[in-house]
Each structure stands twice: as structure tokens, then as C-alpha cells.
Amino acid sequence: MVSKVPPSQIIIRPPVEAHSVLIAVTGGCSWNRCRFCGTYKGIYGTIQDYAIIPLEDVLKEIDYYAEKNYHRYPVFLAGGNPTSAPTEYLVKIIRYVRLRLKNVPRVSSYAKALDLLRKTDEELKQLAEAGLDIVYMGLESGSSKILRIMKKGTNAESMIKAGKKALNSGIKLSLYVMLGLGGKKYSEDHVKGTARVLTEINPTIFRFRTLNILPNTPLWKEWKNGEFELLSPVECLKEERDIIENLGENVNSQVFNDHISNYCSIETPNIKEDREIFIKTLDSYINDPRIKNLPRKNLISM
Ligand code: SF4
Secondary structure, three states: OOEEOOHHHOOOOOHHHOOOEEEEOEEOOOOOOOOOOOOOEOOOOEEOOOEEOOHHHHHHHHHHHHHOOOOOOOEEEEOOOHHHOOHHHHHHHHHHHHHHOOOOOOEEEEEOHHHHHHOOHHHHHHHHHHOOOEEEEEEEOOOHHHHHHOOOOOOHHHHHHHHHHHHHOOOEEEEEEEEOOOOOOOHHHHHHHHHHHHHHHOOOEEEEEEOOOOOOOHHHHHHHHOOOOOOOHHHHHHHHHHHHHOOOOOOOOEEEOOOOOOOOOOOEOOHHHHHHHHHHHHHHHHOOHHHHOOOOOOOOOO
């Protein structure tokens, strides 16, 4: 049975924020149309409408953590896309976090490209000055064709503009790239488009995720009908390899594979310096008979 829950009760966070103080700011996702995403469409047995949590409730939550001495932890402002909320509201929350919790090493949140584009440069600077250190944005693919098919609501050029805007305002940027999102049909578009967008933006960090198709998503039916073909583990690794190989010389991002959906876990603090070894390592995976024979896993809970 699928039930509806209030905004504070589905808290999705990046793995890197596992030990952070999680403060719900928005609930649900203001877009909620991506064809591959089941987060707010019932996958956890619950659905959640988009909502901005009242300011006084968020401040009370921060007071709670302050009273319990949750100092020195990173703080993640939770919710599908907190940057959809008004800037003034977010600035008050971030300042209050910095006031009530001592020595917070990082304040972060998810951000949707369109939300960043709707804010002025001045507003993004206000968020950075208040103490928002980094935003995690789902690029998913740099191919406009794939973004359109998957109903991401943003094309490659808007992703580039949004990414540059965040970085220019002083907010660090971590992008997610979803391996296999173009299926077999658009794998080449996916590689070329994604390498191009990453090169244009040169984000602080980019992180790989592998597409898994969840039962409550529109993509599930297409996959079951045979209209969408999942990539094999080796094909996913090849996409990653080719994205790295096609990056421009300027890209010096950190790269992580910090997700259970991936078939390798290699990382680098600087892809410019480690590009060759990164590709060599991926090649060793790709040519490993054990990986070649690995069945494709499709995780339906993560
Ligand atoms: S992928 Fe992100 S933007 Fe798309 S529906 Fe899911 S939470 Fe919303």
C-alpha cells in the first residue's frame, strides 16, 4: 500500500552526507517528472507532494540539534530540491545553522538546474556568503536528446549555464552522471554529450551512478516491453571510460564512483592528473573475464 507522508519524513541524501546532520527544508520534488526517478513516486511505499517546510519548523529543528550538541558535523539541507525555495528563506536557514551549530565544516543541498537558473547571480552570491558550500546537481546526461526523452526538464545548454552560475557565485558544484541512461540506442550520444558538458562546466566534483530501473517509474514499462535496453556491466564501464577519455584538457574535477549501483569504485582528487591511470584501471575492469560474464544487476532498492 502506498501512503502519503509529510515533507520531513522522506529524507534522501547523497552517500557522502551519511554522517551529516540532515535538516529537511523541502519535501518531494517540484518537478517529479523524470522518467527514471522513483524517489517521490512510491518506491519507498510512500509518496510525497512537493512542499516548502515552514521556516519556524526548520529553525526549531536546528535548535533541537544545537541542544543535543550536534556541533562539528556537516549539515545537509534535505529535500528533492531545496534551492526551489525563496532565497531569503534559505539565507535565514543557513545563517541560523552557522549561528546555532559550531564549527560546521560544510553546508550543502541538492539543486536542480532550473532552480539555479531562476535565481539571480546576486541571490546565489547571497547563499554562498551565508555559508552554502556545495550543491549536488543531477546532470544525468549531457545529451539534450536523452534529457528530453527522460523528461529531465533541462537541456544540455541550461545545465552548462546553471553549473557555471553556481561556480561563479562561489558555490562548489558536484554533478551526477548516470551511466546507461541512453540505453544501448543512445550510448554514444550519452558519452559525447556528457564529456562536452563536463568540459564546459569543469565542476568541482562529478560522480558516476548507474541506471537502475525502479518498478514505479515510467521507464520500467518500456524496459519490460523491450523498448529500452539496459547496458551490461562492461558497457557501463565502457561509457565511463569513454566519458573520461573525451574530457577536455582543462577538466581537473574530483571524480567519485561512490554508489552501490556502480561496477567499480575508483576515485581521483584530480582527473587532469590521473586521467591515464583512471582509463587504464577501467580498461583492466573491462577486459577482466569475470566482469565480462557478470550478469546485469538491476537494483530496485538502494
Ligand atoms: S531525478 Fe531529481 S529532478 Fe528528477 S524527478 Fe527525481 S528528484 Fe526530481
